[in-house]
Amino acid sequence: MEVRAIIKKWQPGMKAFFSTFPWKNVLALLFFLVLAFIFWLMLFFQKENVEGTYRIPLKYTNIPDDVVFDNPLPPFLEVSVADNGAQIFRLDMRKRDSLEINVTEITEGGNKVLQGNQYEQLIRSQLFPGTNIRGYYPMSISLATSKLQRKELPVVFDGEITTSRANLVADSATFIPEVVMAYGSQQSLDKLKGAVTEYTVFKNLKATSQLPIRINNVGGVKFVPSQVDIYIPIQEYTERTFEVPITVTHMPARLDVKFFPSRANVTFSVTLEAYRKIVPEDFSIELDYRKFHSNEDGRVELELTDRPSSVINPRISPASVEFLFESKTER
Known part of the structure; x- marks a missing residue:
């Protein structure tokens, strides 16, 4: 009741205020502001040598399974460019895809560093033809690798499986594939007897299921594949x-x-x-x-x-x- 009384008290004053408010002046002001913005945008589009800086994600593909990189790979590239305002505006609005770095293709012939013209050509694939590249970081990317030892390991489940009422696990869960290849130093591989999955809980399963599950990370070891399918046979009991x-x-x-x-x-x-x-x-x-x-x-x-x-x-x-x-x- 108190809130209603306050609203009732202020209602006549609010009506009087909005009835006398200079709406025409406000609308005129907004119109001129929009007009000014459009003129500014036109001038910006015609302006030359407008600079912009962009972050481009890097995606590394075709990496051999039996190697590890000697140096950490940068996850993105910072590039500074210059172009007319219209093109810079288009770059700002454009959704930037990842820059793909084909490791096998680049390292053919013993080349271990991505730099120079080869690097710039890749960067230009993400820009417009007339855009000038002022600079980029990192200036080069080391793709040097070391050979790893390998060992075939059985997949081992770590987790829990529960079924809904009146259902039970009919048999042991199996994996597709049942074995994976582990790559790493001989010392690291000697410690492993199996490729253990990430701890996973499958709850209230009602029917036979085939579900994805990841292999648990082990420092200095790479598993291929890093994800397998677990097959859980369920029957009604x-x-x-x-x-x-x-x-x-x-x-x-x-x-x-x-x-x-x-x-x-x-x-x-x-x-x-x-x-x-x-x-x-x-x-x-x-x-x-x-x-x-x-x-x-x-x-x-x-x-x-x-x-x-x-x-x-x-x-x-x-x-x-x-x-x-x-x-x-x-x-």
């Missing part, structure tokens, strides 16, 4: 439970054993395809008398001794049972 009897081996002929309970529940995950093919007889919980007969607490841990290879994450409940030995009666 369901959970099932069977009741399995507890049996025992190597029992003395004079003894019987009773377990409490005598059966255990085995819960497991299985693909929908294999769901109907699995029966309780595929599982066994078999205990060895020699391993538990001396347990003083009268309990024994259960262990699943046989199961189909297609089941995943089997669990036994209860995890342990009580046992009691009885002597057999002679007949």
Whole structure:
């Protein structure tokens, strides 16, 4: 209410102010300002020897895999130019593409430094034909390289894979390609047993996926390729439970054993395809008398001794049972 009262109080004054404001004078002033700018722009376009300085990104291509540069490569070029105003204006408005430096082509014949006429011709490809080059930095680019040793390494995954509910990873993740080439000094390569990926988390995967993943950087070592694809097979799973009897081996002929309970529940995950093919007889919980007969607490841990290879994450409940030995009666 207080804000509305203030607005209501000032509203008549604001209306009176804008109704008496000299809009015609303001519009006339803006018109002359625009006109002055247009005249200035025309004079600028006709002016000769207008200078400008531009930063051009550098892009290095066709670099041999088995070499490393002896000196850091500059990421961009600073060039100072002069031309008439119209051309300078066009350069200002123009989107500058990267200046491509073809390393293999330039270093053919033993040339290790980009400089002189060869360098200027590349720079001119980014300018207009009549534009004068006043100067540029760096004046030269060293493309000297040293030969590297190489070693083939298997790709190793570092990260986590989780699936959405009712889905599981059906098999181990694989890589495309499975091996990469590492280039570096012999000392650096001797320390590497595998090309480890960057730590990556793949969350809530719902279907078989092929995803890009980068190889983790190692100082002084170059991996080719530096990025691979990880193939993660995902299948839809369901959970099932069977009741399995507890049996025992190597029992003395004079003894019987009773377990409490005598059966255990085995819960497991299985693909929908294999769901109907699995029966309780595929599982066994078999205990060895020699391993538990001396347990003083009268309990024994259960262990699943046989199961189909297609089941995943089997669990036994209860995890342990009580046992009691009885002597057999002679007949």
